[in-house]
Amino acid sequence: MTTTDHYAFASTAAEQIIKGMGIVSLPIDPKAIARDREIEVVAKPMENEGVSGMLVRFGNNFAIAYATHLQNEGFENFSVSHELGHYFLPGHADAVISGDSGAHLSRAGFSSTNKFEIEADRFAASFLMPRHLFYPAIQQAGCGLGAIENLAMLCKTSLHATAIRYTQCTREPVAIIISRGGTIDHCFMSPSLKNIEGIDWLKKRGGVPRNTTTYTFNQVEDNVLHGVRMQATSNVQEWFGGRRSIEISEDVVGLGRYGKTLTVLYDINIPEPEDEEDEEALIESWTPRFKR
Structure with a gap:
């Protein structure tokens, strides 16, 4: 990708x-x-x-x-x-x-x-x-929404801009989504996430996946206006499709008067190809064979 x-x-x-x-x-x-x-x-x-x-x-x-x-x-x-x-x-x-x-x-x-x-x-x-100044700060910032908040405080920047810049600079597989109601405004993915095979881009004006915390969060307008935050787990397939069912972390926060929601997806541990081959081989070796 x-x-x-x-x-x-x-x-x-x-x-x-x-x-x-x-x-x-x-x-x-x-x-x-x-x-x-x-x-x-x-x-x-x-x-x-x-x-x-x-x-x-x-x-x-x-x-x-x-x-x-x-x-x-x-x-x-x-x-x-x-x-x-x-x-x-x-x-x-x-x-x-x-x-x-x-x-x-x-x-x-x-x-x-x-x-x-x-x-x-x-x-x-x-x-x-x-x-050259942001890279060292990332190393000390933590992970997820907490990292973005720490960086925003340090740089005196908005959560929105900081989240996007974070995805551009981090070495971790991370995605941030800006949404309003049931609609995705835009999605930014870190380079290491973009390069993973078998996942799809989230399209502008596409729908927020219904089985996610973000979708539930956006049903209550006050969540956005009052800057409510939620932490939950999600799944790679729910957001990006593909064949891998992998649990990930999903942090959500309302952006107040901006009128939108910021979602941070992280802890995305995609298996290496050789690990997947080993797992498939193990499953194959343990699968019983029945004579006809």
């Missing part, structure tokens, strides 16, 4: 900027970095659904406005970093703003299908959680 990452250059660009600034510890402060570039940064109570921020250009001067209605520092940091993606990535400012002056509304949060928005999202995640 290997795939080519068409947006890796955006991540690389962000990480090179952080290294070039000589930053050697987390968290990254995108507002301070913007102001050091003489980019004005302004908080705005943007109530338009989906709007996370704005990049404004007037001649050679830029300003960034970011949404505050979610009252979430991590979301605000991501929004500012997303606008910095439009500022730093070659061709972005000209593509999203027509002429020498104007403004561009962004919808950060890994939900857009627009090329420039996807690239800015990837830039933002890597800008706030660059691999």
